[in-house]
Amino acid sequence: MQGRIAINITGGVADxxxxxxxxxxxxxxxxxxxxxxxxxTLGRNPAVRVVVLSGEGRAFCAGLDMGNFGKMAGKGADSGQDDGKAAVPRxxxxxxxxAANRPQYAVWGWRELPVPVIAAVHGVAFGGGFQLALGADMRYVTPDTRMSVMEIKWGLVPDMAGTQIMRHLAREDVVRELTYTGRIFNGEEALNYGFATRxxxxxxxxxMETARLIADRSPDAIRASxxxxxRAAIVSPMEGLIDESIEQGVLIGSPNQVEAIMSNLEKRPAKYADPKI
Structure with a gap:
């Protein structure tokens, strides 16, 4: 993928x-x-049951490439001209x-992916890199990972779905303080705020250990969950309760649900079929 991302799928786990x-x-x-x-690509592959998202080298993701900031300050970005030469679209x-534009979907798309995503974060996760980590279902971080809602440093706002995800993870005043200041915080603080899972x-x-555990569960039940x-983040409690009932009704008696029961009763590893997509 243009020398930017490598994917390896083993046992249902997409690395x-x-x-x-x-x-x-x-x-x-x-x-x-x-x-x-x-x-x-992952969304079209029924064999994928869970994703682990990480970064090679010294960091998870340092945020927007520095070259883009220079382009923002250039004539093309300032002029407002739509001549195809502006390096950064306005x-x-x-x-x-x-619901998303292209940069937002680079983050929000992990939320929409039908399987769980775990971000393994180390080094730094600044600005867009922090928002990318937020797109995962779970975030495992090192104690000394440095994170920041850094857009304010460059006179910008977090616009890669960060505002919509942060508000469900941390207190509103914490989100506001970090957004207004761009202050760098570590992994331990991220755990206290609600941004880190572990x-x-x-x-x-x-x-990867958690991913393998998830990959051993019924893929139908994982996707339904x-x-x-x-949807629970955007619907009323009544609608959420109905969602539970609908999904459960589809699962009960289905081949993979029967396999979950039988493998437990027979004390053997389950053999689940890939879901139909």
Whole structure:
């Protein structure tokens, strides 16, 4: 994927790595394209049951490529001209992927992916890199990982779905303070705020361990659980309760649910069929 992302799928676990290590996996146009391509590719593969998202080298993701900031200050970005020469687009309202534009979908798409995503975060996750980690269902981080809602440093706002995800994870005043200041915080603080799921010495190893555990569960039930949990953030309690009932009704007596029962009763590993997509 343009030398930006590598994917290896083993036993239902998709190991997705940002591989622009020389630039601390910074987000350039090619990286955005690769992220979107990865999401779309994984979403079409019924054999994928869980994703681990990580970065090679010294960092998870350092945020927007420094070259893009220089382009923002250039004539093309300032002029407002739509001549195709502006390196950084100013018209961001058009939707390209459902509710999201292209940069937003590079983050939001991991939320929409039908399987769980675990981000293994180390080094730094600044700005867009922090938002990318937020797109995962879970985030495992090292104690000394440095994170920041860094957009304010560059006179910008977090616009890669960060505002919509942060508000469900941390207190509103914490989100506001970090957004207004761009203050750098570590993995331990991230856990206290609600941005990190687990602090560990080796996030990648622990994320892979969790991923293998998830991959051994019924893929139908895992996908149904993610659908319910995704909708729970936007629907009323009554609608959420109905969602539970609908999903459960589909699962009860289905081949993979029967296999879950029989494998437990017979004390053997389950053999689940890939879901139909």
């Amino acid at each position: 997705v790595k940002l591989v622009r290590a020389d630039k601390m996996n910074a987000l350039d146009h090619a990286m955005f394209d690769a992220l979107v391509e990865a999401i779309e 018209k961001l309202e058009p939707r390209t992927h459902g 602090v560990c010495a080796d996030p990648y190893a622990e994320a 993610k659908r319910i949990l995704n």
